[in-house]
Amino acid sequence: MNSTTSSKPPRAPAPLLVSVSFRPVWAYIDGVREFGRFFCETTFKQPGLAERAQVVLQETLENAVKYSAPDVDGKLEVEISSDGSELQISTLSHADPEHLKNLREEIDNLRRFDPEAALIAAFARAAHEPEAPARLGLARMRYEGQFELQVSEEPGGNVRVTAVGKL
Amino acid sequence: MSALAAVGLPRLDNFSAQITPPATVQFVGVIAIPDPGRVLSTFFAALHRSVTSDGLAEISVDVRHLTFVNSSAIRLFVDWATWVRNASPAESYVIRFRTDRRITWQRTSFSVLQSLAPKAIIIDSE
Numbered sequence: 001m002n003s004t005t006s007s008k009p010p011r012a013p014a015p016l017l018v019s020v021s022f023r024p025v026w027a028y029i030d031g032v033r034e035f036g037r038f039f040c041e042t043t044f045k046q047p048g049l050a051e052r053a054q055v056v057l058q059e060t061l062e063n064a065v066k067y068s069a070p071d072v073d074g075k076l077e078v079e080i081s082s083d084g085s086e087l088q089i090s091t092l093s094h095a096d097p098e099h100l101k102n103l104r105e106e107i108d109n110l111r112r113f114d115p116e117a118a119l120i121a122a123f124a125r126a127a128h129e130p131e132a133p134a135r136l137g138l139a140r141m142r143y144e145g146q147f148e149l150q151v152s153e154e155p156g157g158n159v160r161v162t163a164v165g166k167l
Numbered sequence: 168m169s170a171l172a173a174v175g176l177p178r179l180d181n182f183s184a185q186i187t188p189p190a191t192v193q194f195v196g197v198i199a200i201p202d203p204g205r206v207l208s209t210f211f212a213a214l215h216r217s218v219t220s221d222g223l224a225e226i227s228v229d230v231r232h233l234t235f236v237n238s239s240a241i242r243l244f245v246d247w248a249t250w251v252r253n254a255s256p257a258e259s260y261v262i263r264f265r266t267d268r269r270i271t272w273q274r275t276s277f278s279v280l281q282s283l284a285p286k287a288i289i290i291d292s293e
Contacts, residue, residue, distance in 0.1 A: 030197075134238055137238040
């Protein structure tokens with residue numbers, strides 16, 4: 001059974017279109033991101049959707065790779081699903097438990113603002129804290145990607161991050 | 168030779184920069200490496216220092232062919248905007264970004280970036 005750790009209830013799964021699994025290492029991000037962008041470009045005709053998906057794929061994959069638990073047998077799964085009205089992009093990885101807590105807090109904080117205000121606040125925070133990590137990615141997914149985010153804990157110490165955007 | 172012309176160019180896969188004196192820089196490619204600040208922050212800082220050293224009132228930064236960046240790379244632009252915003256009046260200048268409105272990250276990120284330093288950043292969107 002899944003344990004949802006963000007403040008919103010879990011979404012119903014949309015029909016799966018694509019699933020990709022790979023070792024959570026940075027070297028594969030470019031290839032998977034570009035595959036996902038190309039898939040969205042050729043599957044959906046909505047202008048700009050592929051670029052929106054590209055942003056979400058880059059940022060979710062980066063997060064999953066950065067915060068994957070140090071496990072030589074680790075695996076990162078990416079799924080692209082759609083019910084015809086929404087696009088879901090989700091990543092599943094074996095993550096550091098501290099990351100799950102931080103991610104949940106950050107997503108809940110972001111939801112208190114509209115996407116543009118949240119990105120402006122993230123830019124301002126980055127400007128005021130030049131030595132701190134930028135942490136722009138989640139805000140960017142909401143404003144630039146027009147996706148909403150949800151994080152849930154799954155069996156085996158896995159964390160699923162699901163981004164949902166309108167087609 | 169101007170200070171800007173003497174700035175060393177970074178060497179990265181998938182990304183290149185070109186400087187055209189007296190006051191133009193062009194970025195081309197993609198920045199999606201793990202820690203772009205580690206390899207590019209020195210370059211951005213050198214650009215900033217050279218513009219002030221050359222006493223330029225404005226630098227044109229053409230990003231139209233910088234097709235994709237990760238959020239860590241956007242941080243480089245945030246830092247540059249902050250340096251310009253905080254510059255003394257004697258060292259102040261304007262960054263004129265040439266962007267492509269068809270490229271989503273440019274359309275969204277540079278308008279937000281401008282909010283950090285409205286007097287120091289101009290966006291020319293084509």
